[in-house]
Amino acid sequence: MHFLYVLWLLVAEAVFTQALQPKDPSDPQKKYLVTNLPGLYDNIPQDEIPLMFAGQLELYPENNTNYFFWSYKDSHPLPENKKRTIFWLNGGPGCSSMDGALLEAGPFRVGPDEKVLYNNGSWHKAADMIFVDQPGGTGFSYATAFDTELDQVTRDFMVFLEKYYEIFPEDLDNDIYFAGESYAGQYIPYIADGIVRRNRNLTEGQREYKLKGLLIGNGWISPNEQSLSYFPYAVQAGIIDTKNPAWGDILHQHEECQKVVSRIDSHFDGKVHDFEVSSGTCERVLTKMLTATKDDNNMCYNMYDYTKKDTYPSCGMNWPFELKYVGPFLEEDAVVSNLNIQHNQRWEECSRNVGSSLQATNSVPSVHLLPGLLQEMPIVLFNGNLDIICNYIGTEGFIKKLEWGGQVGFSEGVLADWIYNDDVAGYIKSERNLTFVNVFDASHMVPYDKPEISRALIDIITGNFDSKEIETQGDEKKKAIVTYPLGVRRAKIEEDEKIAKAKQEEEEKEKAKQEAEAEAAKAKATATSTEVASSTSESTSVPSGSESAFPEEYEKSTTVNRITRIIQLLVIVVLIWGIYILYMSYKSGPSSIIKTGPSTGRKKNVQWADQLRRFQEDDEEAQNQNQSFLSKTLGKLKGGDSRGTYAPAPDSYQEDIELGEGVTEHTNTSHFEDDNASASADAFLIESEDEEDDLSQHQTPQHDLNSIDVKKELTK
Numbered sequence: 001m002h003f004l005y006v007l008w009l010l011v012a013e014a015v016f017t018q019a020l021q022p023k024d025p026s027d028p029q030k031k032y033l034v035t036n037l038p039g040l041y042d043n044i045p046q047d048e049i050p051l052m053f054a055g056q057l058e059l060y061p062e063n064n065t066n067y068f069f070w071s072y073k074d075s076h077p078l079p080e081n082k083k084r085t086i087f088w089l090n091g092g093p094g095c096s097s098m099d100g101a102l103l104e105a106g107p108f109r110v111g112p113d114e115k116v117l118y119n120n121g122s123w124h125k126a127a128d129m130i131f132v133d134q135p136g137g138t139g140f141s142y143a144t145a146f147d148t149e150l151d152q153v154t155r156d157f158m159v160f161l162e163k164y165y166e167i168f169p170e171d172l173d174n175d176i177y178f179a180g181e182s183y184a185g186q187y188i189p190y191i192a193d194g195i196v197r198r199n200r201n202l203t204e205g206q207r208e209y210k211l212k213g214l215l216i217g218n219g220w221i222s223p224n225e226q227s228l229s230y231f232p233y234a235v236q237a238g239i240i241d242t243k244n245p246a247w248g249d250i251l252h253q254h255e256e257c258q259k260v261v262s263r264i265d266s267h268f269d270g271k272v273h274d275f276e277v278s279s280g281t282c283e284r285v286l287t288k289m290l291t292a293t294k295d296d297n298n299m300c301y302n303m304y305d306y307t308k309k310d311t312y313p314s315c316g317m318n319w320p321f322e323l324k325y326v327g328p329f330l331e332e333d334a335v336v337s338n339l340n341i342q343h344n345q346r347w348e349e350c351s352r353n354v355g356s357s358l359q360a361t362n363s364v365p366s367v368h369l370l371p372g373l374l375q376e377m378p379i380v381l382f383n384g385n386l387d388i389i390c391n392y393i394g395t396e397g398f399i400k401k402l403e404w405g406g407q408v409g410f411s412e413g414v415l416a417d418w419i420y421n422d423d424v425a426g427y428i429k430s431e432r433n434l435t436f437v438n439v440f441d442a443s444h445m446v447p448y449d450k451p452e453i454s455r456a457l458i459d460i461i462t463g464n465f466d467s468k469e470i471e472t473q474g475d476e477k478k479k480a481i482v483t484y485p486l487g488v489r490r491a492k493i494e495e496d497e498k499i500a501k502a503k504q505e506e507e508e509k510e511k512a513k514q515e516a517e518a519e520a521a522k523a524k525a526t527a528t529s530t531e532v533a534s535s536t537s538e539s540t541s542v543p544s545g546s547e548s549a550f551p552e553e554y555e556k557s558t559t560v561n562r563i564t565r566i567i568q569l570l571v572i573v574v575l576i577w578g579i580y581i582l583y584m585s586y587k588s589g590p591s592s593i594i595k596t597g598p599s600t601g602r603k604k605n606v607q608w609a610d611q612l613r614r615f616q617e618d619d620e621e622a623q624n625q626n627q628s629f630l631s632k633t634l635g636k637l638k639g640g641d642s643r644g645t646y647a648p649a650p651d652s653y654q655e656d657i658e659l660g661e662g663v664t665e666h667t668n669t670s671h672f673e674d675d676n677a678s679a680s681a682d683a684f685l686i687e688s689e690d691e692e693d694d695l696s697q698h699q700t701p702q703h704d705l706n707s708i709d710v711k712k713e714l715t716k
C-alpha cells in the first residue's frame, strides 16, 4: 500500500515536471507575424482579415541572400481548403511576386490612397497562399550575388523551403502546389523537379514535401517555339496586316525564327544547344511587330493585353495602372516595418540585376522537364487569351509537339467548354495529367482580370468540378467542365447527399416494415407447434441468468468495489499533491501547460490576434516569473485586445534604405541591339494606361532606345 503510494507520486511528479519544462519564450513565428497595414481595419471586412506572416529568411550569410515571403491563411478556412499550400512565383526573371500578391491572387489590392482594398476573388479562400520573391535580388529578397542558371535557382529555393518549414513545421502536413506566371514557367518545373528528386532521397529526419500539382499561367516554357506564335497570333488578332509597311520585315524575322525551331526539333538529344537557349532571333519577331504598331500618337499595343495600348516604347510595361499605387505602398515605412523587413532594399517591380544575370544559357528550357513531372502530378497550363507575349497559340503549339504519357499531343475530342457560374469562361483540354485552359477576356495576368474565375483553376487541378455534356444547336453534344463560385458545388453535393440519404432511410424503413410484417406472419403460423423448443433455446442463450453463479459474483464485485475506492482515494491524494507541485514549479519557472489560456470572449475573427496573444503570453510568462500565480491568471483572463497596438520593432531597416534612387533612376540608357544586351526591365515609370485621353501623362521619355526590348526579362 505505502509502496504503491510512493510509486504513484513518482509517476505523477514525472508527468507534471515534464509538462512544466520551460518553453522557449520567443516563438520563431512571432517575428514574422503581420498585424497591421494601411487600410487593413478600415477597408477589409473583419471576417476576411487573413492570418499573415511575412519577412526575410536568410539563405546564405556568405552573399547576404535573404528570401522574402508573405503568406496568407484564411481566418475561417472553408471545407474546400483541404490543408493546401500554394507557393506563388512571378516571372521576369527578377519580377517581384508582390505583383501576384497585390495585383492578382492575393486578398488585397492597393487603392489610389495607397491603402489595401479587398479582392473578393482571392485564392487564399481555397488554399494557404505564400508569395515568394526569388531569386535573390528580386523585390524584397536581398542579395549581393545573383543566380545565372536555373539549377542555382532551384537549389536556392530548396534551401528556402527548408528554412521556411523549420519555422512553420505544421505546414508540412499540407498538400503543396506551385502557381505562377510568365518566366515562372521556367522556375516552377525546375523547382518541382528539385522537390521530386528530394522526395526520392530523403535524409534522416527529413519529411516529404507533398507536392500535388503545378499551375502555370501564360508561362514562358518553350521560348523559341512560343516566339513562333507571335506572327500568327498578331494576324489573327488583327494587330498587323499586309497593309503594314513592316509586314515583309516581320515575316522575314518569323522565318528566321522558324529555322531556329526546326533545328531544335531535329535535336532532341537531351543536350543544351545554344540555338535552343539563345532566343534573340525569335524574340525579335515581337520587337519588330510592336514597333510596327506605333501610331501617330506614339502609342503601341500593350504586349500583355492587345485590347489596350501604351506609350511607345513601353508597350505594356506601364500596365497595370495600379502598379503606380503598389510601388509607393511597398515603400511606405509602415508597410516595410509591418512586413518585418530587416534588410531593406527599395522595392522595384522588376530587378535589372537579376534579369540580366539569369541568362540561363546552360539550362535546358523547362518544357523538357514536363514529361517527367507529368508522371508524378497534374499540371495545368492556363493562358489569358488577350496576351501577346506568352500567348495561348504558343502554348498550344508546343503542347502539340510534346510527348508525354506515351503519346504526342492531346487526342482528338478532348476539347471542352469551361463553364463558371453558368457562363463560358474559356475552353479546356485535359489528358494524361496535362490540362490546358484558355481563359477568355483575360490578359497576361489572368487573376488580375478575372479574380474569381481564376480561383476556380484550383478546383480544376484538384478535381472539384463536374463533367457534363451540353446540347448545342443542331443536336450536337459538347463536353463541358463546370466549376462554381466558392461553396456552391459543396452545397449542391451536400443537398444531393441529404436527399439520397433521406430516400435511402425511407426505403430501409419500408423494407424493415415489410420484413417485420412477414416475420410476424411467420411467427404466428409456427407459434403453436414449437412452443417447447423455443423456451429451451432461450434459457441456454442467457447463461448469466443462472442462479447458482450469483453468490460468487457478488463476493467478487464487493472486493472490486473496495479496491476501486482505495484507488479513487489514491488518485485524489495524488492530484492534490500534483497540483501542489504544479504550483511550486510554476512559481519557479514559466509554464507551458496553461499557455492556451481561457477563452476571453474576444472576437473570433482576428486570428492573428489569437496568435499574437499566444506569443505575448509566452513572453509575459518569461518576464513575470515573480508575479503570483493568481494575478497572472487573472491578467490572462482580462486578456486586453492588442489589436492595432502591436507593430514589430523596425530593427535596422532604415539604415539600409537606398535614398537618392527615386525618380531619376528611370532615365536608363541601355541599347538592345544584340541578344546579350541586358534589359532595363526596371526602367519604367508607373503611369496610367487609361487610353488616349491621358496621353499628356505619357510624355516623359522612359527609354533612350532605338528599338524596344521585349526579352523575357520583361515578362512579369
Ligand SMILES: *[C@@H]1O[C@H](CO)[C@@H](O)[C@H](O)[C@H]1NC(C)=O
Pocket (backbone or CB within 6 Å): 120, 121
Ligand atoms: C466581387 O467583386 C466584383 C468586382 O467588384 C463584383 O463584380 C462581384 O460581383 C463580386 N463578387 C462577390 C461574390 O461579391
Ligand SMILES: *[C@@H]1O[C@H](CO)[C@@H](O)[C@H](O)[C@H]1NC(C)=O
Pocket (backbone or CB within 6 Å): 060, 062, 063, 065, 145, 146, 147, 148, 152
Ligand atoms: C551564395 O552563397 C551560397 C553559399 O556559399 C552559394 O551556394 C550560392 O551559390 C551563392 N550564390 C551566388 C549567386 O553566387
Ligand SMILES: *[C@@H]1O[C@H](CO)[C@@H](O)[C@H](O)[C@H]1NC(C)=O
Pocket (backbone or CB within 6 Å): 201, 203
Ligand atoms: C541522396 O542524398 C545523399 C545525401 O544528401 C547524396 O549523397 C546522394 O548523392 C543522393 N542520391 C541521389 C540519387 O540523388
Ligand SMILES: *[C@@H]1O[C@H](CO)[C@@H](O)[C@H](O)[C@H]1NC(C)=O
Pocket (backbone or CB within 6 Å): 374, 375, 376, 377, 378, 405, 432, 433
Ligand atoms: C498522373 O499523376 C498521378 C499522380 O498524381 C500518377 O499516379 C499517374 O501515373 C500519372 N499518369 C500518367 C499518365 O502519367
